Amino acid sequence: MTDKHFDIAIIGGGLAGLALAIQSAKAGYSTVLFEKEKYPYHKVCGEYISMESWNFLASLGLPLNEMNLPIIKRLNVSSPDGKLFEHLLPLGGFGISRFILDYELCKLARQAGVEVLEETKVNDISYSDDKFKISAGSNSSPFWGGWEGAVVCGSFGKRSNIDIKWSRSFVQQKPNKLNNYIAVKYHIKTNYPADLISLHNFENGYCGISQIEDEKHCLCYLTTAHNLKKSNNSIRQMEREILFQNPHLKKIFTEAEFLYEAPLTISQISFDKKLRVENHVLMIGDAGGMITPLCGNGMSMALHAGKLAFESMDAFLQNRISRSEMENQYNRKWKKEFAGRIKTGRLIQRFFGKSWVTNLFVQSFRTFPFLAKPIIQQTHGHSF
Numbered sequence: 001m002t003d004k005h006f007d008i009a010i011i012g013g014g015l016a017g018l019a020l021a022i023q024s025a026k027a028g029y030s031t032v033l034f035e036k037e038k039y040p041y042h043k044v045c046g047e048y049i050s051m052e053s054w055n056f057l058a059s060l061g062l063p064l065n066e067m068n069l070p071i072i073k074r075l076n077v078s079s080p081d082g083k084l085f086e087h088l089l090p091l092g093g094f095g096i097s098r099f100i101l102d103y104e105l106c107k108l109a110r111q112a113g114v115e116v117l118e119e120t121k122v123n124d125i126s127y128s129d130d131k132f133k134i135s136a137g138s139n140s141s142p143f144w145g146g147w148e149g150a151v152v153c154g155s156f157g158k159r160s161n162i163d164i165k166w167s168r169s170f171v172q173q174k175p176n177k178l179n180n181y182i183a184v185k186y187h188i189k190t191n192y193p194a195d196l197i198s199l200h201n202f203e204n205g206y207c208g209i210s211q212i213e214d215e216k217h218c219l220c221y222l223t224t225a226h227n228l229k230k231s232n233n234s235i236r237q238m239e240r241e242i243l244f245q246n247p248h249l250k251k252i253f254t255e256a257e258f259l260y261e262a263p264l265t266i267s268q269i270s271f272d273k274k275l276r277v278e279n280h281v282l283m284i285g286d287a288g289g290m291i292t293p294l295c296g297n298g299m300s301m302a303l304h305a306g307k308l309a310f311e312s313m314d315a316f317l318q319n320r321i322s323r324s325e326m327e328n329q330y331n332r333k334w335k336k337e338f339a340g341r342i343k344t345g346r347l348i349q350r351f352f353g354k355s356w357v358t359n360l361f362v363q364s365f366r367t368f369p370f371l372a373k374p375i376i377q378q379t380h381g382h383s384f
Contacts, residue, residue: 006032006115007317009134009149011122011162014043015299016285017155018105019306022060025112027314032147033114034136036121040103044185044266046293047218048072048197048210050093050300052383056307061108062101070095070194070211075376078200079362080355082247087365087372091380093197093296095212097187122162125152127280130323151313151326154278155306158286159268166279170272175225179270182228183293184235184263185220190256192217199294200248201358203227206294207249216259219252222293225267235263271346276334277327284309288334292345295379301338304384308333337381344378 008024010017013035024031049057058064072093076086110116122136134147156162163171173179190209192198197210205223212218221243231238244250269290276288283289285302309330316326365372 004032004145005148005150006030007150008032008313009132009147009152010034010155011125011134011152011281012155012157012160012285012287013037013039013106013116013118014102014155014157014285014302015105016287016302016306016309017153018102018109019056019060019303020153020155020284020310021109021114021116022105022112023307023310024313025109025114027310029317031114032149033109033116034120034122034134035106035116035118038118039106040099042185042187042264043098043102044183044220044264045098045218045299046208046210046220046296047097047212048093048095048208048296048299050297050380051091052381053300053303054094055383056303060105061111062104064094067096067213069213072195072197072210074193074196076196076198077362077365078198078246078248079359080202080246081359083359083362083366084248085362085365085369085372087369087376089197090373090377095197095210095218097212097216097218100213122156124165125154125162125279125281127152132280150317152281153309153313154281154283154287155285156287158266158290159270160287163287168274168278170270170274173270173272176272179268179272180225181222181269181271182225182265182267183220183222183269184265185218186263187212187259188217188219188252188256189215189259190217190252192252197296198248200246200252201355201362202243202246202249203355205242207243207246208293208296209252217256219256220293222269235265271342271349276331280323280327282309282313282327282330289338289342291338291342291379292349294348295341295345297341297380300381301341304337304381305334307384308337341379341381344375348375348379 007029010033021033132149132152207221284305312330
């Protein structure tokens with residue numbers, strides 16, 4: 001197959017990649033997006049989006065007002081021993097599954113003219129003579145074609161074959177307090193308020209629950225690989241022996257109707273620092289940096305990063321700035337918007353885990369509720 005040339009090539013079809021693709025095609029750029037899965041499909045994700053993303057998603061063409069989504073206005077947090085603290089969310093948010101959201105954004109991308117290549121895994125990206133060469137294969141033919149791109153953006157999630165191939169710094173880190181996590185997700189039916197998101201803590205982990213479409217709830221938790229190992233690598237045993245120590249979690253898990261035969265899982269999650277530009281590829285979404293899930297802002301940050309990347313790429317493709325200026329501009333914008341939030345998230349993540357520390361935090365918020373608002377605001381941004 002001869003190389004096909006595109007103005008913009010996007011590796012990974014999550015929120016950041018799809019948002020970038022839609023903007024690029026609408027602006028008239030030839031755009032290709034590679035996605036190794038087939039839409040629609042489930043992803044491990046908390047499925048809560050801050051309201052700061054509402055206007056941007058609507059501008060992409062997503063009819064949010066017609067989708068009857070739950071609007072979430074309250075947060076409660078429980079300590080491992082069950083003490084509960086509740087607070088109004090300054091911005092609020094809404095719930096929607098990645099199964100629905102990614103699929104709808106993919107349809108919008110195709111309508112805008114994006115060439116979406118599903119079930120296509122990128123094997124390598126190389127840069128020379130001011131252009132990129134991309135090799136990728138389908139599920140049936142691992143090395144079936146090559147593409148060229150003037151600009152390439154990496155939106156390949158938390159950890160990919162490209163991260164490993166390029167030996168990115170976070171992949172090489174030894175296990176520490178910011179990496180080697182696992183995440184587990186279910187969809188459930190339960191009697192839980194539609195306007196509430198909860199964060200229930202347990203030893204070395206926390207579990208979020210909030211409503212999504214069709215009165216279903218997303219139940220998703222993050223914990224250490226060590227917790228799973230000491231539970232004989234059994235998720236069910238870990239839930240019974242560790243998560244159930246929190247009475248709120250025990251009640252949810254024992255009373256809810258679980259809609260999956262088995263949970264979705266992901267391992268080797270890292271919150272270590274990542275570079276935003278590697279080998280001249282702009283990294284967006286989780287590929288550029290992850291905020292800890294307890295902050296509830298990862299989906300909005302992914303969407304916003306797609307917008308920031310497009311602004312810099314657009315200026316480059318119109319010959320207003322050089323490639324190095326594009327890379328530096330994107331890096332500066334990313335740091336301005338997200339560096340503070342991620343730093344706060346890492347700090348909170350270090351404190352949450354030990355039961356006595358988490359109990360102390362929750363008790364402090366119960367006694368001095370005014371302490372919670374600035375912490376929540378530090379992990380969120382503004383409408384973009």
